[in-house]
Amino acid sequence: MTAQGFGRERVLQVLHEACARTGISPAGATELAFGENAVFALDRAPVVVRIGRDPSLLDRARREIAVAHWLAGQGVPAVRTAADAPEALDVSGHPVTFWERLPAPVRPAGATDLALLLRRVHALPEPPFGLPPRDLLAGVERWLRAAEGHIDPADADFLLRRRSRFAALTAALTPRLAPGPIHGDALPRNVHVGPAGPILVDLETFSTDLREHDLVVMALSRDRYGLPGREYADFTRTYGWDVMEWEGGAALRGARETASAAWVAQHVPGNPRALAEFRRRVRSLRDEDPTVRWRAF
Template sequence: MSAEFTEERARRVLAAAGLARAPGDARLLALGENAVFALASTVVKVGRESGLWERASREPRVATWLAEHGVPSVRPAEPKALLVDGHPVTVWHRLPPAVRAATPADLAGLLRRVHALPEPPFALPRRELLGGVERWLRLAGDAIDPADAAYLRARRDGFAQAAAALTPHLPPGPLHGDALPRNVHVSADGPVLVDLETFASDLREHDLVVMALTRDRYGLDAAAYAEFTSAYGWDVREWEGCAVLRGARETASCAWVAQHAPGNPAARAEFERRVASLRADDPSVRWFAL
């Protein structure tokens, strides 16, 4: 298993990149797949490992392409990603202060604009929703039960095969890939998309299943979900393929938590809650975000 990715490690990468020389120069905003830091006029994302290089190097290109099409999104402060001590690093302009929390309806409006776009002049990958499962389980190491890891691998393979056979309702094309209100920032100028690293070209239903799962697993209010579907103009739950993409998303979300289990008792407990609910085929068990 690779060395644990910590705030301290990410700060050393920032220093090596010449982006922050003292701890007070950067404020940690998030620590997950990336460590995200706020500096004076920029936001810096430090990727967990070199395996994230391809998507990190594509993200600034996606942002520039969105700007060319008038889609409000975060803008790169550096046109290309850096690779520093084995970690991909991207630098972004800081957005104006948020005036309120983003709503599902804000997200839906942005998704409508993204889903109307043609293919960009560069290649977008397929939405490999399950592609990270092996890496996340590897990072979890012996912090999780090997039987649980084997169960998730088998579940991944089954849903990958089922997803490949789906007939979409929407025209396939560019999509965000992690379509949640947390990836929308609302300033005085309105909502903008952030975290563009999972942009892909595939079934657009992927973006909509995220919110359906949020309603069912994470406690999103039914009225808020109704506002989302009304603003978008369609409810993905009406599509016969919804259960397959939902199952794939649940599998990926469970494995994603596993990578945080080493050294994080709360993450380990949440992983065990999620995998037990999948084994029991119990969709009523509430999941909690880390």
């Protein structure tokens, strides 16, 4: 099943099949998110189900489960797999995983919460299993392919060329920090603050690579998504360093911009709002205009 078939009707079929395999009732399931994964909270059990778009994400889902178990063993606050949950299932070509449902947040996560968690992650040794490098640009072609016939081919070609250029630039970087395990998508939205305090969620991009990858995300949030400057200052002060003071910061930022523009493409079929945002992002990159604010999608 390809990304083009990742509609809500299809996802609900996969949800029911996965729950049938595990003996959990999907009755009353609530949709929490619908992006590269569809995420549902179950009503009859304290479980959240994540369903991936296509078979290529199965290995990533299995690795995410391994990361969750490893972080638990390291004492790092992070989301855990559901009790007695199976390993990642392949349900009609979609990877499916089961997670503990988190308590309601007591407050929104902030930049300081994220920075403190990243300091803990960045102090970890390598895990006893392999982690991939953080190839920010690996999904660009897949995301653009999902939008074929719905976006201007010239925009797709532009992003593919830009991907190649920034892949070469980032491969040549000399890091300031010691490489090692990273979260890979380090944003406050991937921190949940419950009664027990902040924890990391969405572990699917855990990698071993330049620690700077985790820091440039917030710089892009400030520059493209309007993160207030004081919050970025809180983040860098708490972490202890501003990645944009490093000569490689611009290259990592450019790579992430490229990936972020391409990522929206997979949502374009049947979604005029996604198409408008995709065009906005590509136009700002073509014009080399860093002042254009992007809309979160």
